[in-house]
Amino acid sequence: MKAPAVRLSSGRKLPLIALGTAGIPYHSQQIQTSISLALKIGYRHFDTAKIYGSEPAIGKALNEAFDEGIVKREEVFVTSKLWCSDHHDPGAALKRTLHNLKLEYLDLYLVHWPVRFKEGVCYAVPKEDDFERLDMEQTWHAMEKCVELGLCHSIGISNFSSKKIEDLLSHASIPPAVNQVELHPLWRQHKLREFCAERKIHLSAYSPLGGPGSPWGSKAVIKNPTIVSIAHKHQRTPAQIALRWALESGVSVVAKSFNEERMQENWGVSDWVLDAEDHCKINDLSQMKFMRGDFLVNNTTSPYKTIEELWDGEI
Template sequence: MEYIDMYLVHWPIKLKPWACNAVPKEEDFEKQLDMETTWEGMQKCLDRGLCRCIGVSNFSTKKIQHLLDFASVPPAVNQVEMHPMWRQRKLREICGKHDIHVSGYSPLGGPGNAWGSTAVVKNPLINSIALKHKATPAQVALKWGLTRGASVIVKSFNPDRLRENMGSLDLKLDDEDLIEIEQLQERKIMRGDFLVNNTTSPYKTLEELWDYEI
């Protein structure tokens, strides 16, 4: 392999080099991430052709702005949780202003994950809109993300589900649908509790992790 397409910081946190637990243990954490030094190294990888793009994931608007304050190369993407019940309006605005693409993970609420929820695909409004358009709730949720200018990261190994997901491209949501979705009560599903502790993590609360944007 000569290069990778995207090299990104998955979470705004630093773990010890040998930490390989799927869920970090208390002893895995290091001090606060030095994002300026990290980004400088990533820019060098970009300059050397080792990657096509560099980006971030799970960055709040505050962290994005901090990165932009010193980065000579802005992030190409910010990969974040995004779905009709966690719409990321403020984050989308700042990313759009600086030509940072928003890539939405868990666009269906992550129902297949241990931490996920069926709240999105079982939401009464989403189901009502799906019924109106003879579509599925998943197609409505995916199409909503696409209409917001984001890419949506959805995973399935089931051929029928794959076809269903692709069907979202043919769906057209009307203005009334979009207005109604904007009224849904927001609920963040992937909160990042596993990155918060009172001893070794730089983040003692979820509010600190997300810069009070949760």
């Protein structure tokens, strides 16, 4: 099956089903094997970030596939992200990412969080004195420069609220093509979906299964009785219902699996549909957010003193 895709405001096409590669911590060979397997299944979009440590293994697997003629570079879409300690020089950070991936360009480069750390802070959970003031105008200008230099085709953001996007749009020459955020049947992001759709910013769902098995996630989505009953009705799995619901909500999905059966399962969500009743039932589920970002909030050095400030009330 060909990967379904959406055209971004940048003019580029983004494959709607991506393979996530975050997790703690995977052996490089395991990532490489999973990427090769994913390519065979049909995946053409790979999501990584400097902080995941998966860039080199993805690069090895992709370059092997290019050399063996399995796919061409222009047939795959690679997303990576600017880590919070690299806002002082996004161009240099992107060049390091490209070096890790052994690629000449990225398809999509995202600002990982609307937060800036001191240079060299290469861990996910910052200490209190690791924060610096974020000048998003300066960061975005440097991201735009990356497009001009041909280092990436599209630029975007991740974990940005409607308010933060509005601020960004007030000075951006190139608008963000994508906002990657947590989104699943229990965290539906209705307001952000409408806001982004009106501004032609494509919304991409991370943790679309709720991250079962990951340290920040939960099994609440795939164990939810409503999701389970919809799955029985369609003779699908709960994970497939979550992914199908996101796709039908106009959102692309970044689901992580390094297990062949589950990679196949997550890939198999393009040739069947949910009905209006399923959507109504999902829209009635109580909401819960798993990636709350508490680690980015403190009373002293973080620009965000509360969780509400980090998400501008969208929590």
